[in-house]
Amino acid sequence: MPRLVLSTTLLSIALLTACNAADRVAAPTGTAGDAQAASTPQTETLGPFNVATVARFNEPWALSFLPDGRLLVSEKPGALKLVDVATGRIGDITGVPAVVYAGQGGFGDVVPHPQFAQNGLVYFSYAEAGDGDTAGAAVARARLVPDAAGGGRLEGSEVIWRQVPKVSGRGHYAHRIVFGDDGKLWIASGERQKFDPAQDMQSNLGKVLRLNDDGSAPADNPFADQGGVAAQLWSLGHRNPLGLAFDGNGQPWDIEMGPKGGDELNKVERGANYGYPIVSNGDHYDGRPIPDHDTRPEFSKPAITWTPVISPSSLIFYAGDLFPDWKGNAFAGGLSSQSLVRIQFDGDRAWEAERFAMGQRIRGVRQGADGALWVIEDGKDGRLLKLTPKG
DSSP states (O other): OOSOOOOTTOBSOOOOOOOOTTTSOOOOOOOOOOOEEEEEEEEEEETTEEEEEEEEEESEEEEEEOTTSOEEEEETTTEEEEEETTTTEEEEEEOOOOOOOBTTBSEEEEEEOTTHHHHOEEEEEEEEEOSTTOEEEEEEEEEEEEOTTSOEEEEEEEEEEEOSSOBSSSOOOEEEEEEOTTSOEEEEEOOTTOSGGGGOTTOOTTEEEEEOTTSOOOTTSTTGGGOGGGGGEEEEOOSEEEEEEEOTTSOEEEEEEOSBSOEEEEEOOTTOBOOTTTOOSSBOTTSOOOOOGGGOTTSOOOSEEESSOOOEEEEEEOOOSSSGGGTTOEEEEETTTTEEEEEEEETTEEEEEEEEEOSSOEEEEEEOTTSOEEEEEOSEEEEEEEEEEOO
């Protein structure tokens, strides 16, 4: 498998610089402050897109649509917002738990339950304090109760999953969450920059997890007969999986940060081991080599590796009608690459098809009901952007 994957249709992408050991977390500078609607709608063009600025946020981390078309946006310092995308009006949602806001930690992902219209449940992830100076990701659920001001509150919050064990450091939580077509809750769990837990079956660090919606382990998981933490696992040997999504056939894929080089897109298969930290198509930040995937055929290989890296932040599969030629493609947000990356597939084969220079670090991407692409920029004063076809 080639170690360098570059599109021939790059849109003014500069050669990426070396990334630091904190996993490329530097954010663009901007004006701190609470989320705010764009005072005057701004529209610009970028490549094939008309780009409308809908709102701005303080370090947005995730976005997720509710069935009625409103948008949940999490902010890393520990806030949750509800956006009326038609007007740009933003409401506050109270009841967010205390978070460990440091390094890559803080408030994370947010998604509605598949039956949200009936039960009002939202699921969210965050960095949670442990004993001493330890921390770990947690996933909780609560009922969203709207208010007349356009916001609401979280009621009956309960933690249904935790990273085990909590460890020192403030990196590689990952904690992306998504509901699959099977109704199960899937969680991408980073290895917290501790390397070995990704291969430890008594730890859920460096794994992709599959759970029932109450946090219990399904009886048909690949390691269910081992009990304990192992029963939660779907796959292992991951590093920092920051994107987790399902294609049109219900197949899960993840996109994750490699070390120094070797960002990966993986077809996440039942019981598979992706080899980290034993193998990687990147190397340690201190220069020590890591054997490539080709040297250990017992480990599953990535579908794509990127060197130079893109620093992936998120992943979706596109199924809309506004961009009909892109149906079945995936889109990944890029942090250090400041890009939106389009990925094509042919069965199990995948390749980067196109890269759109966004001019800012892209933290999240979603598809709206009308087929528009919605992205959030990373960092203070990060914009919420709606991308529609140009012309």
